[in-house]
Amino acid sequence: MDRFDLSRLVRPNVAKLKPYSSARDEFKTQGEEMVFLDANENPFENGMNRYPDPQQLELKSKLAEIRNVPSHNILLGNGSDEVLDLLFRAFCEPGTSNIISLPPTYGMYKVLADINNVENREVLLNHDFEPDVTAILNQVDANSRMIFLCSPNNPSGNSFDPKKVEKLLQEFNGLVVVDEAYIDFSEQQSWLDRLAEFPNLIITQTFSKAFGKAGIRLGILFATNDIVQILNKIKPPYNINSLTQKEALSTLKGLDKIKSQIADIVEERNALVKVLLEVHFIKKIFKSDANFLLIEVDDANLRYDQLLKKGIVVRNRSSQPLCENCLRITIGTKNENDLLINIIKELDQ
Numbered sequence: 001m002d003r004f005d006l007s008r009l010v011r012p013n014v015a016k017l018k019p020y021s022s023a024r025d026e027f028k029t030q031g032e033e034m035v036f037l038d039a040n041e042n043p044f045e046n047g048m049n050r051y052p053d054p055q056q057l058e059l060k061s062k063l064a065e066i067r068n069v070p071s072h073n074i075l076l077g078n079g080s081d082e083v084l085d086l087l088f089r090a091f092c093e094p095g096t097s098n099i100i101s102l103p104p105t106y107g108m109y110k111v112l113a114d115i116n117n118v119e120n121r122e123v124l125l126n127h128d129f130e131p132d133v134t135a136i137l138n139q140v141d142a143n144s145r146m147i148f149l150c151s152p153n154n155p156s157g158n159s160f161d162p163k164k165v166e167k168l169l170q171e172f173n174g175l176v177v178v179d180e181a182y183i184d185f186s187e188q189q190s191w192l193d194r195l196a197e198f199p200n201l202i203i204t205q206t207f208s209k210a211f212g213k214a215g216i217r218l219g220i221l222f223a224t225n226d227i228v229q230i231l232n233k234i235k236p237p238y239n240i241n242s243l244t245q246k247e248a249l250s251t252l253k254g255l256d257k258i259k260s261q262i263a264d265i266v267e268e269r270n271a272l273v274k275v276l277l278e279v280h281f282i283k284k285i286f287k288s289d290a291n292f293l294l295i296e297v298d299d300a301n302l303r304y305d306q307l308l309k310k311g312i313v314v315r316n317r318s319s320q321p322l323c324e325n326c327l328r329i330t331i332g333t334k335n336e337n338d339l340l341i342n343i344i345k346e347l348d349q
Contacts (some may be wrong), residue, residue: 002228002291003195004173004199004200005173006224006226006227007198009091009145009174009175009318010091011064011091011093012088012227014089014090014230014233014234015047016317017032017234019232019233019234020140020237022039022054022126022237022238023038023039023050023051024039024051024053024084024238025054025237026038026050026052026129027056027288030105032121032181033122038337048083048242048243050242050247052238052241052242053241053245054237054238055232055241056076056240057071057277058245059076059240059245059248059249059252060074061077061331062249062252062253063220063252064254066252067192068192068193069192069222070225070230072225073195073222073223073224073225074220074221074222074228075221075228075231075232075235076216076218076219076220076221076234077218077219077220077221077222077239078218078219078239078240078322079206079217079218079219079235080179080181080204080206080208080219080220081108081112081219082097082219082239082252083204083219083221083231084108084109084112084177084204084219084222085112085115085116085311086118086221086234086235086326087146087175087177087202087231087344088112088118088280089116089154089234089235090111090147090230090231090234091145091146091175092118092188092296093143094116094117094118095117095246096143097118097119097143097144097145098119098120098121098141098143098145099113099118099119099120099121099129099145099146099147100121100122100123100136100144100146100147100148101113101120101121101122101147101148102122102123102124102125102131102135102148102149102150103124103125103321103322104125104126104129104137104153104155104156104317104320104321104323105123105148105150105154106148106150106154106181106313109148111252112124117152118145118308119316121139121144123135123136123139123206124321124322125153125156125200125321125322127194127322128158128254128285129153129158129322130160130161130164131149131154131159131160131164131165131168131347132133133164133167133168135169136172137168137171139171140172140174144172144174144344145174146174146175146176146177147166147168147172147174147175147176147177148176148177148179148299149165149176149178149179149180149181150179151179151182151183151188151238151291152166152181152183152185152186152188152288152290154181154292155284155291155292155294155315155317155323155328156286156288156294156322156323157287157288157290157292157294157318158286158287158288158289159186161291162188164248165178165191169198169200169201173200173201175202175227176198176200176201176202176266177201177203177206178191178201178202178203179201179206180192180203180204180205181205181206181209181321182207182209182210182290183211183264184209184210184211184262184270184292184340185210185262185265185266185289185291186263186289186290187289188289190203192222195223195224196223199222199224199226201223202221202222202223202227203221203222203223204219204220204222205219205220205222206218206219207219207220207251208219209246209291210258210261210291211258212251212258212261213247213248213251216243216244216247216248216288217244218240218244219303220246229319230347235306245259249255264334265298265331268331268334268337269288269293269331270331272293272331272337272340272341273285273293275291275341276295276344279344279345279348280348281297281298281299281303281308281347281348282295282296282297283296283297283298283325284296285313291330291331291348292315292328292329292330292331293328293329293331294317294323294326294327294328295326295327295329296324296325296326297325297326297327298325299325300316300317300318300324300325300326300327301315301316301318303327303347304348305317305326307343307344307347309341310343314327314328314329314330315327315328315329315330
């Protein structure tokens with residue numbers, strides 16, 4: 001790869017942009033008692049009458065400690081979808097730029113590309129659900145800005161070969177976005193450990209999966225400080241509300257509980273695999289490093305409807321490339337999984 005030049009990727013209008021400066025950006029309290037008459041807030045205290053910290057400093061500090069990444073390498077968003085959208089808005093010129101995604105994969109990459117009028121060049125994963133590095137690089141041109149890698153991948157559940165990811169980081173003179181929404185369920189090393197090696201590496205994670213906080217909508221982006229500062233210019237000033245920050249901090253202070261839940265989910269996943277291998281209408285169970293299983297069945301539409309009538313909702317992924325007659329099953333509690341097993345055994349008779 002030629003020497004990576006971030007300035008080449010930034011949209012000219014973003015590079016020149018002077019971001020909005022909020023009242024809480026201009027004055028940061030040091031803990032002393034102050035009378036705040038600067039932000040046109042309602043003065044009557046109710047716990048939520050003040051604007052939240054626009055930079056989420058306390059929350060970032062705790063995340064930095066847990067993930068072993070400096071706070072200035074972290075950006076938080078209203079769900080991972082917001083941080084992904086910020087990447088499009090910062091680095092992709094509408095009607096000109098293109099990105100590369102690898103179906104079957106998380107559908108929002110394509111949706112965000114369409115919303116931002118950015119060409120989405122799709123390069124199918126191979127039949128082992130691994131990136132075809134040569135085919136990906138063959139799609140790259142001067143207008144290619146980002147490659148999106150979901151690892152562990154949704155919907156297949158597998159983690160990508162690190163050597164393939166590293167080759168893309170080394171040979172692509174754009175941004176490589178590694179979506180690690182499911183990394184806490186995987187034994188594979190997070191790319192956070194190598195963030196300092198690659199100036200073009202961006203990693204996204206979420207509170208929605210292992211942390212069990214899908215309802216608070218909190219996404220995390222890790223990147224160089226240069227990238228984070230560009231994104232800070234265009235993010236909404238108060239994008240993470242006070243309730244979300246408070247709940248996230250509480251979650252991070254209870255990591256023993258989270259780790260226990262992760263261990264339970266992985267144990268249940270492995271136990272479910274053993275049972276499903278004995279089901280005659282299941283043709284294949286794909287290896288998973290996530291909190292779900294992708295299974296190939298004889299007739300996905302039939303089996304989906306049968307499970308639905310029994311009160312079990314799974315995801316039919318047959319419309320996705322390489323996923324014909326495949327169902328995606330999220331790992332539930334032991335009681336939920338036992339119910340699923342009993343119903344599947346009934347259907348298998």
